[in-house]
Amino acid sequence: MNTKNTKSQEETEIKAEAGPALAVRNLWAGYDGKPVLEAVSFQVDRGDMVGIIGPNGSGKSTMIKTVLGLVKPLRGEVSVLGSEGDPERGLVGYTPQTELVDWDFPVTVADVALMGLYSRRGLFRRTTKEDREAAESALELVNMAGLRDRLIGELSGGQRRRVLLARAMAHEPKLLLLDEPMAGLDATAQHQLLDLLDELRAKGATVVLSTHDLSCVSQRCDKAACLNRRLIAFGKPSEVLTEQVLGDTFGTHLLMVHLDGQAYAYQHHTHTAGTGTAGIPGDGSPAIKSSANTATAAESTE
Amino acid sequence: MIDLIDAVKEPWEFAFMQRALLAASFAALVCSVVGVFVVLRGMAFMGDAVAHSSLAGMSVAYFFGGSIFWGAFAWAVPASLAITFISRRTNLRLDTAIGIIFASGFAVGIILMSQVNNYTADLFGLLFGNVLGVSWGEVFLIGIVAGCVLLTITALYKELLFTAYDATMSAASGIPVSFLQYLLPLLVGITTVASLKAVGIVLVLALLVTPAATAALMARRLPGIMTYSVVTGLIATVAGLYLSFHADLPTGPSIVVVATGMFLAALLFSPSRGMVWQHWRTVPLPSE
Amino acid sequence: MLRWNNPLLSKRISALLAAIMLLVLASACGSSQATEPPSGNRLAVVTTTALLADLARNVGGELVQVTALVPPGADVHSFQSTPGDSVAISLADLMVSNGGDLDRFLDPLIQGSLSDDAVRVVAARPLLAAGNTDPHFWQNPEFTVTYVEEIRDGLINADPGNAATYQANFDTYKDRLIKLDFDIASTIGRVGQARRRLITFHDAFGHFASRYGWKVTAFVASDGGEVSPGRVVEILEEVREQGIPAVFAEPQFRSDVLDNAAQEAGVEVGSIYSDALDDDVTSYIDMMLFNAKNLARLLR
Numbered sequence: 010m011n012t013k014n015t016k017s018q019e020e021t022e023i024k025a026e027a028g029p030a031l032a033v034r035n036l037w038a039g040y041d042g043k044p045v046l047e048a049v050s051f052q053v054d055r056g057d058m059v060g061i062i063g064p065n066g067s068g069k070s071t072m073i074k075t076v077l078g079l080v081k082p083l084r085g086e087v088s089v090l091g092s093e094g095d096p097e098r099g100l101v102g103y104t105p106q107t108e109l110v111d112w113d114f115p116v117t118v119a120d121v122a123l124m125g126l127y128s129r130r131g132l133f134r135r136t137t138k139e140d141r142e143a144a145e146s147a148l149e150l151v152n153m154a155g156l157r158d159r160l161i162g163e164l165s166g167g168q169r170r171r172v173l174l175a176r177a178m179a180h181e182p183k184l185l186l187l188d189e190p191m192a193g194l195d196a197t198a199q200h201q202l203l204d205l206l207d208e209l210r211a212k213g214a215t216v217v218l219s220t221h222d223l224s225c226v227s228q229r230c231d232k233a234a235c236l237n238r239r240l241i242a243f244g245k246p247s248e249v250l251t252e253q254v255l256g257d258t259f260g261t262h263l264l265m266v267h268l269d270g271q272a273y274a275y276q277h278h279t280h281t282a283g284t285g286t287a288g289i290p291g292d293g294s295p296a297i298k299s300s301a302n303t304a305t306a307a308e309s310t311e
Numbered sequence: 312m313i314d315l316i317d318a319v320k321e322p323w324e325f326a327f328m329q330r331a332l333l334a335a336s337f338a339a340l341v342c343s344v345v346g347v348f349v350v351l352r353g354m355a356f357m358g359d360a361v362a363h364s365s366l367a368g369m370s371v372a373y374f375f376g377g378s379i380f381w382g383a384f385a386w387a388v389p390a391s392l393a394i395t396f397i398s399r400r401t402n403l404r405l406d407t408a409i410g411i412i413f414a415s416g417f418a419v420g421i422i423l424m425s426q427v428n429n430y431t432a433d434l435f436g437l438l439f440g441n442v443l444g445v446s447w448g449e450v451f452l453i454g455i456v457a458g459c460v461l462l463t464i465t466a467l468y469k470e471l472l473f474t475a476y477d478a479t480m481s482a483a484s485g486i487p488v489s490f491l492q493y494l495l496p497l498l499v500g501i502t503t504v505a506s507l508k509a510v511g512i513v514l515v516l517a518l519l520v521t522p523a524a525t526a527a528l529m530a531r532r533l534p535g536i537m538t539y540s541v542v543t544g545l546i547a548t549v550a551g552l553y554l555s556f557h558a559d560l561p562t563g564p565s566i567v568v569v570a571t572g573m574f575l576a577a578l579l580f581s582p583s584r585g586m587v588w589q590h591w592r593t594v595p596l597p598s599e
Numbered sequence: 600m601l602r603w604n605n606p607l608l609s610k611r612i613s614a615l616l617a618a619i620m621l622l623v624l625a626s627a628c629g630s631s632q633a634t635e636p637p638s639g640n641r642l643a644v645v646t647t648t649a650l651l652a653d654l655a656r657n658v659g660g661e662l663v664q665v666t667a668l669v670p671p672g673a674d675v676h677s678f679q680s681t682p683g684d685s686v687a688i689s690l691a692d693l694m695v696s697n698g699g700d701l702d703r704f705l706d707p708l709i710q711g712s713l714s715d716d717a718v719r720v721v722a723a724r725p726l727l728a729a730g731n732t733d734p735h736f737w738q739n740p741e742f743t744v745t746y747v748e749e750i751r752d753g754l755i756n757a758d759p760g761n762a763a764t765y766q767a768n769f770d771t772y773k774d775r776l777i778k779l780d781f782d783i784a785s786t787i788g789r790v791g792q793a794r795r796r797l798i799t800f801h802d803a804f805g806h807f808a809s810r811y812g813w814k815v816t817a818f819v820a821s822d823g824g825e826v827s828p829g830r831v832v833e834i835l836e837e838v839r840e841q842g843i844p845a846v847f848a849e850p851q852f853r854s855d856v857l858d859n860a861a862q863e864a865g866v867e868v869g870s871i872y873s874d875a876l877d878d879d880v881t882s883y884i885d886m887m888l889f890n891a892k893n894l895a896r897l898l899r
Contacts, residue, residue, distance in 0.1 A: 074479075077482075077483045078483075079479065079482050079483060101483070103480060103483045104480075105477065105479050105480055109477075109479060110476075110477055110480075111476060111477065114351065114475070114476045115351070115527070115530075115531060115532055115533050115536055116472075116476060116532065116533055117531075117532055120532070120533070121476075124469075124472075124473050124476070124477075124480070124481075124484075125484075127469050127470070127473055127481070127484055127486065128484035128485045128486070130469075133466045133467065135469070136469065160531055160532070176480070322682070325682075325685065325686060325689055325712070326689075326711075326712070327682075327685045327689065327708075327711045327712045328682065328685075330711065331682075435679070435704075436704045439679060441679075441680060441707070441708065443680055443681075443682060443684070443685045443708055443711065443712075444680070444705075444707030444708040444710075444711050445707070445711065446707065446710070446711060552682075555681060555682050556682040556683075559681045559682065559683035560681055561679040561680065561681055562681070562682065564679075
């Protein structure tokens, strides 16, 4: 099994300026002293887009929060953009899961985008004209400038996601951490979001996202990280997303779904057959497709 | 018409009404601003709890002949920190932590007050406050405390806003979220204490919540809500004092009644969210 | 087509709301009857309680206009002041309070509003100075004479021109108080020595008891305090053992604790007044006679 990072061949225009964008070494992290992540090690090259997949409770959000410095490692270390310890705030952008955001809060799209620049101005300082312009161009980039005066509560799911993204990238971070950016988006919106992420990467950003969507990882990501408390596998999607790995990653969850009834799982499989695991070469056994898509269905209904 | 002008001018010919106006306005001002955060974060019960629990501090001060204000203050600060601490460090929910602090402080207060000879009258004084008996020194004190709270909020406005909206993201942006999560309840506690003289323990919650709730019906964005909240709070104070003076009613409750009236008016007639307009605007479905 | 969240419209509606507020205010003003200014050139006297007002009226007679802050029938202990009270205080020539714990809670109000040229009388001052802390001194008519002396001095101080009238009124009223003392003693003198026990909710009758040789037991030591369970048991036992036929409650304290205890012990609950006058008992002297007659009737 490939748990080691393999150097990306395609992306040549992005050079490693000073080491990898993100390096995680033997990381143990969790809450109240109880580890959720155990002995996780991997490395993300600059300009890459990495998808973290795994069932609920597998530690995807914990992984992202640890990189952000919101969760302190119990053991091991995380180095962001070459710096040890707390990452430099200005260099990292983050979008939380949409359900964790208070959408009834009386702020507008423009207000939220501007919040992405608060880290630039320290305590007691007001935001400046440049900050407002930066927020505005971030909104333009996510195609939300026209809705700048909307209250966030009046936005659709895809628009909410794009506002959070605008906030995360308003200060032009080098590393973007996105917690479940695809959740709740329809296929069109997902593709728009992924296109947008590609644009950002073309400008030199590195993207790490967590998702339940295997097709997104297999089609659009440079690397896949299969996480279930331990890192089951890390590497190119085409090499990593095997029956064995997916079984190890989603294993117990699959059993439960099978108990629920074959019909439900099968139906879902046919529904998403077009996008399924088509990107995995030489490994298209029906069992895996079914498993993978069932896992997607099971997760998203939770 | 001359009657009306007299009615408008008459109350302010009395020094006690001038002091009451200043004290109640300071209290309303700071309550209206802090109240916006209270309403947005669902912290109303916390303000109420700090007010009630500070009866303990007031009783200690009363019992030993100290200043009621500083007694309440000395109790409110640790009480609001304790509520945050309990809810953050244990698996208890915030409302549980609030309940414990609320009742324990109030119980200690009643036990102490029952040792005082003129128990009921003194207790009533603390529970309902009496802005008519406020001295210039107290007006000054309320003004200073309100000013400090407002300065803090102005200085940390963007951080408080961000943390109130999305604590995780704001922590990720390097904002000292823990500090702010202790600070906001503390500001609520101090605001409560500053307002006790004006409306008393029982009604301080109304001053904290009603103007902000009214404003939330009138405006859409946070700055607008703040403005409407302050305007509502100040109008309620001035109108409440007039009502109290001319109809000869207790002052604190009069202010609260006017504020509630304004809330009801906003509920019915708010330009964007009023129930009356909403009813009118409903497009009838085509008949089948 | 105007949208309802049009900012201009929103301003207009705010203005409308403000106008409605003003109208409400104006109508409140129309019905205002906050205070009556003292009529003619009568001396404005403000007292904290209705009882003190009765004493002041007796000494001041036609020369004074007396206002009580706590209205007749209301309880001092749960009183909420209004601006009218503060206005009355600020217009007073003479301000009379009882002193001690009884009306101390009104001190900030009085200090905040009383004008500098007004005369301030604390009726119980000489008695409090002697070290007695129970502020219900008037339960002993002898002490009431002291109150009245203080009020007379205050009136003379505020209105020296009419000193002779105040002195004459004082003399008349003092005679009535002396007669009251005698009447009370003879009325309750009919109660047998063993039955001279006044069991009541609130301990306001200490001075009465010591004047007439009674024993007073109260459920709560302080004014209107919370009752502790041990005290109730103690009193119930005493009622049973001594065979006392009645306990007493003040009309303004409708005490469930006392009612229940009385019911349990199978004794009657009689009325007694400590400090609040009402429509049935309109003057101090009436109140004291009412108490004496009730005690005599129910305990004899």
